[in-house]
Amino acid sequence: MKFANASISIFILFILPFTIFSQVKNIGLPAIKNYKRSDYKGGTQNWNIDQDKNGNIYFANNNGLIQFDGSTWNKYPLPNNTAIRSLKIDDQSGRIYVGGNNEFGYFKSDAKGRLQYHSLSALISKKDSRNINLIWRIHLYKGEVVFQSFTKVFFYKNNKLRLINAPRRFQFSFLIRQHLYFQDKVLGILEYKNQKLTPLKGTTALNDKEIWAMFPLPNNKLLFATLEKGLFTYDYNSITTWETEANSFIKKNTSLGGAIIGNKFIVLNSVLNGAVICDLNGKILQHLNRQKGLQNNTVLTSFVDNKNNLWLGLDNGIAFINQNSPFTFFDYSYNIGTVYASVIFNKNLYVATNQGLFYHSWNAPFKDEPFNRVEGTIAQAWNIQVINNTLLCASNSGALVIEQNRVSKTLDNRGYFGFKTIPNHPGYIIGESYNGFSIFKNSANKITYVNQVAGFDETTNTFEIELDNNYLWLKKDPYLYQMRLSEDLKRFDLVKKHAHISTSKKGIGSLQLINNKVYFQTKNHFYRYSDEQEDFFEDKKITALFEKIPTVNTIIEDKYNNLWYSYNESLGVLIKGPNGKYIRTEAPFSNLTGNLVNKYISVNTIDPKNIFIGLTDGLAHYDSQISNKFITKPKVFFESFSSTSDTIITGNLEKPLTDLLIPYQSNHVKFTFSSPTFENQENVTYSYKLEPFEENWRNWSGTSIKEYTNLREGKYTMKIKAKNSYGRESGVSEIIFTISPPWYRHFLAYLTYFLLLLAAIYIVSNRVKLKIRKNKYYETIEQRRLYLEKESKIRHEQHELEKEIERLKSDKLQIKILAKDKELVSNSLQVVKKNKVLNGIIHKLKEIDNDALDESTKFQVSKLNKSIVKEVNTDKSWKDLEKHIKNVHFEFLKRLKEKYPTISPRELDLSTYLLMNMSTKEIAEIMNISTGGVELARYRLRKKLGLNKKENLIGFLMSI
Incomplete structure (x- = not known):
């Protein structure tokens, strides 16, 4: 029964609140978007703001009328280029009424959607047109349009004007609860009834005060905001000072009017210090100024749009405040940077940041003031935890004990990531340092350092302890470490490293504690460890919860058993209902995408109304009791549709045009589209397709322009849709247009082509017949020519063959001659050798001593010598050889x-x-x-x- 009551309580706190209307938060600041002059290309001052039925926002600017459709800014000046001071939109007629200096009228869309100005000043007689002065207020009252200046008030209806001169001098006018009031500098507050001005009792007390705004209060009371004298209430009998916190602010900073949010909250503009939002009791809930994110401290006007978001017209620029959101933020203006963890302790909110540990009082009501640094913490703080009623800070400076907002003790000088209590060892704490683990002991409300755990000196920032088996699990990419502490807590008896937890799915995604059990996740499949089987097994029930969720990288279970998870730098939550089933919620957190601290996701659920989420640039406060009605279906419009020759339509068109015909020479078309969604406008995306040119929708993109070139003739339908930052899609908007064919593809052109084709067939047929006869003649001639060429070729080949035979014969003869030459040379060499031998014999004969020989022998030798000499001298073979060689x-x-x-x-x-x-x-x-x-x-x-x-x-x- 106790569990059932708790579940019902959780359901009421988390689920039911989504049906409650939104409210202005008093913790943190809403998201603020500033628009500078360079953005909207207009003057500095913006005096009035209004919104049309399509959601477009309009500003009365020093340089004219400024329009913003969520994508594009457009400017429309008055003919005399005067500043516009007042603005009112009539959704029924589609007219945008404006007023300036001695000029007033309205803008209305023409046939193509362009805003055209129509002056109403021309309807005034010369006598009445003198000294009109500035038109400061415009009201839609009982079918009439009321233009109010300091001297006159004009009533416009059915294209006619009538006027009432100010009894003395008007200040401003106000339309409250369908009652029209004017402030006269002498007669007090006047109510307009039956075309007459009637003074209200007791209001002359405000004649020395300029009333800039009038608000309805409960019990049929009115609230007046004066320029310098503060705030007053009126009960239609007497004026009373509104002695509240808001009144003190206005007296100090001067009022320039304001607006009301849902008849529950009042926005008060100031000259010196931005704007404040208070409740109907005058208690200030939010203060928005330059220090808190506004670009200017002088707020000239404020406007609440159709989503209860707030627009401020500043003395220099425009500001959008995302008021209708469950999120507010603590940023640099609160003295904090990147937040890694947060905790509530002793009525203080502590946040661990990259610049140290900071704190802020956590008392009701929450005071809008900066965070203070905890004395003694100036280094990176990774974690802040409450363990055994002791506040411990894990920082780069060591393990720190925080007491009375200062560091009372440094347990260990080594850097630490966090601390855990040790199961089955009451009073003992294990801390993860930069190089391993340390043991601390808590006794008598005093924590002391015990020892370093031996056996493991690696580090990470994620570890959990399984309660029933006393394992310490450590994830350090890409491994999972399984460790068991010794009984004396001095060492690890077991250190086991796991590369994967599943044979089918590689890697280890995250390590988390769910229902006091350690779970290991990979690709959204969740496993536990069986000590008996010494293996991992999948928990199908937990896995089923994340079946349709993108792959998560971090899971945090809060004290209500809700499961917060991060994926792709985004955040989501599975809210546990009273029946034990989980409800998935992601859309509200989509605006935090990209701002979460990667691998250091911090979610601190104090209660469903106060949830703190750490960001890279501060701390987000999430109130789940605020309705999710701010997540609405967006609208999408064609801002313009143009071709190379003309802009066919613009976004101000009241009714879509049909039967749009575009000439073929202008078949290069361009579409621009917009979605008047101003919350997280940079995350709005578009998809489109041109039928029948494209079959499928294009991928979602932030681009709001699309061009098509060289389209063929035919009928086309351009469709667009938008998706806001919460993932909600708009309906489909479309434009149907037809591109006419070029003149050469017109019906008459095709008829002409057909007749020309028949004529061409007739002419070609006759020419073909003539060509055939000519071809036969030329074919005969050609055959004769080919025959003669062939015959000539044969003769030429015969001649070449004969020449080749002659050449071969010549080559053969030459070879024979060379052979003979070689033989002749060889013979000649033999003769040379013979002569050489004979010369040697002659030389030997000369050496013989003739005196020693007898006469007979001498005669024989002499005769032999002469015979040999004659043989040598008479041998002319060499000279014949040389002559022969030269001849050859x-x-x-x-x-x-x-x-x-x-x-x-x-x-x-x-x-x-x-x-x-x-x-x-x-x-x-x-x-x-x-x-x-x-x-x-x-x-x-x-x-x-x-x-x-x-x-x-x-x-x-x-x-x-």
């Missing part, structure tokens, strides 16, 4: 002499011998020189012929 190689010697005129006769002989492929020895014998002389002669011949060392001499001679 006459042409070669002639060509060689012509090519190299400086060659000598002896070199010509050498060239001839080389050409005959004679050896060096043979050449030496013929030329009667040594073999060395032959080599020298060859060298000189190569030099004269200009040959390098690599070129072959004999081959060169044969090529001549």
Whole structure:
């Protein structure tokens, strides 16, 4: 029963609140978006703001009317370029009424959606047009449009104007609960009834005060905001000072009017210090100024849009405040940076940041003031925890004990990531340092350092202890460590490393404690460890919870058993209901995407109304009791549709145009689209398709422009849709248009083409017949020509064959001649050798002593000598050989002499011998020189012929 009550309580706190209306939060600041002059391209001052039925926002600016559709800013000046001070939109007529200096009228869309200005000042007579002055207020009252200046008030209806002059001098006018009021500087507050101005009782007390705003209060009371005198209430009988916190602020900073949010909260503009939002009792809930994120401290006007978000027209710029959101933020203006952890202790909110440990009082009501640094913490703080009623800070400076907002004790100087209590060891704490684990003991409300745990000195920032088996599990990519502490807590008895926890799924995604049990996750499959089987097994029930969720990297279970998870730098939560089932919620957190601290996700659930989430640039406060009605379906519009020749429509068109016809020469079309979604506007995406040109929708993109070139003629439908930052899709908007065909693809053109085709067929047919007859004639001529060419070719081939035979015969004869030359040379060499032998014999005979011989012998020797000499002298074979060689190689010697005129006769002989492929020895014998002389002669011949060392001499001679 106790569990059931707790579950119902959780359901009421987490689920039911989503049906409650939104409210202004008093903890932290809403998201603020500033728009500068460079963004909207207008003047500095913005005096009034309104919104049309499509959601577009309009500003009365010093340079004219400014329109913002969520994507594009457009400016529309008045004809006299005067500043616009007042603005009111009539959704029924689609008119945007504006007022300036001596000028007032309205803007209305023309046939193409362009805003055109229509002046109403021309309806005033010359007499009444004098001294109109500034039109400060415009109201829609009982079918009339009311334009109020300091001197006159004009009533416009059915294109006619009537006026009422101010009794003395008007200040401002107000429309409250369908009652129209004017402040007169002498007569007090006047109510307009039955075309008359009637003074209200007791309001002359405010004649010395400028009333800039009037608000309805409960019990049929009115609240007046004056320029310098503060706030007053009126009960239609007397004026009373509104002695509240808001009144003190206005007296100090001067009021410039304001707005009301849902009849529950009042926005008060100031000159000196931004704007405040208070409740109907005057208690300030939010203060927005330059220090808190506004770009200017002078707020000229405020406006609440159709989603209860707040717009501020500033003295220099525009601000959008995302008021209708469950999130508020503590950023640099609260003195904090990147937040890694947070905790509530002794009525203080502590946050561990990259700049140390900070604290803020956690009392009701929450005071809007900066965080203070805990004395003694200036280094990186990784964690802040309450263990055994002691506040421990894990920081780069060591393990710190925090008492009375200061460091009371440093347990260990080494850097620490966090602490855990040790199961089955009451009073003992294990801390994870930069190089392992340490043991601390808590006794008598005093924590002391005990020892370093031996056996493991690696580090990480994620570890959990399984309660029933006393294992310490440590995830350090890419491994999972399983460790068991010894009984005396001085060492690890077991250190086991796991590379994976599943055979089918590699890797280890995260390590988390769910229902006091350690779970290991990989690819959204959750496992536990069985000590008996010494293996991991999957928990199908937990796995089923994350089946349709993107792969998570961190899971945190809060004290209500809700499971917070991060994925792709985004955050989601599975809220546990009273029946034990979980409800998935992601949309509200989509605006935090990219701002979470990667691998250091921090979610601190104090209660469903106060949930703190650590960010890279501060701390987010989430109130789950605020309705999710702020997550609405967005709208999407065509901002413009244009071709190369014209802008066909713009986004101000009241009704979509049909039967749009575009000439073919303008078939390059361009679409721009917008979604008047101002919360997290940078995350709005679009998808589109052009039918029948495209079959599928394009991927979601932040681009709001699309062009198509060279479209063919035909009927097209351009469809667009938008998706906001919460993942909600809009309906589909479409434009139907037709591109006319070019003149050469018109029906008459096709008829002409058909007739021309018939004529062409007739002409071509006749020409083909004539061509056939000509072709037959030319074919005969061609065949005759081919026959003659073939015959000529055969004759030519015969002639070439005969020439080839002659050449072969010549080559054969030449070969025979060369062979004979070789044989002749060989014979001549034999003769030379014979003569050499005979000369030797003659030489020997000369050496014989004739005196020693008798006469008969001497005669015989003499006769033999003469016979041998005669044989040698009469042998002319060598001279015949030389003559023969020169005759045979006459042409070669002639060509060689012509090519190299400086060659000598002896070199010509050498060239001839080389050409005959004679050896060096043979050449030496013929030329009667040594073999060395032959080599020298060859060298000189190569030099004269200009040959390098690599070129072959004999081959060169044969090529001549």
